[in-house]
Amino acid sequence: MRMQGKRVIVTGGASGIGLASVERCLEEGASVVIADLESSDGSARAAALDARHTGRCLFKACDVTDTAQVDRLFAETESELGGVDAVFSNAGIGGIAPSDEVSDEEFLRIIDINLNGVFRVARAALRVMYRQGSGSIVNCASILGVFGQSQTAAYTAAKGGVVNMTRALAIEAAPKGVRVNAIGPGYIDTPLLAELDDELLQGLIGLHPLGRLGRSEEVANAFLFLASNEASFVTGAHLMVDGGFTAGKS
Structure with missing residues (x-):
């Protein structure tokens, strides 16, 4: 039980990589807060997981573009669980469009969620963790x-x-x-990629030397390692979970 007694927050925790990370942490003994948008499936996901891991999973609505909501997430978690030992800053969105067609609003929206949101979460986490004198923050980056x-x-x-x-x-x-x-995930097998036509999907698979897409639980395992005491001498790292994508071309 590598996360026994640990208190964990996962942003974007209602689906995909975030949800897989929540599940792995619960399996390893942690208490976990699913933080996601009010409109997400987070509340139902937390209720179902809490039924299996009694008293160790809860949902808190949080939009990472809103500083007040992020600060409240950490204040409530610290009050209810007694602290925060690990955070997976995983909330994010994609965005594909020719650069000459991207509006200011769309560009700033992607930056605000994927970069500014990560900073807001880190800042709130550091305030709690500094009081404790310990903690682990893991940010979801990318290839x-x-x-x-x-x-x-x-x-x-x-x-x-x-x-x-x-x-x-x-x-x-x-x-x-x-x-x-x-963590730097490669292309991960999600319902979004399942909507791609077969030619494009096979092209994405071919970019990974291991010959397949990644799975959400494989990224979750990387988070579990970095969040746990097993990674006690690891900081400032960008751990690639990409099937060899960034290693180069054969």
């Missing part, structure tokens, strides 16, 4: 945090920012007992 891709200017800018912000936060937080790392 596009280190590689460029056409028609994703806002997304790649945000994820590149997350990678380097993670390093800066790690250096700053280390003397106070807090570790900060990032």
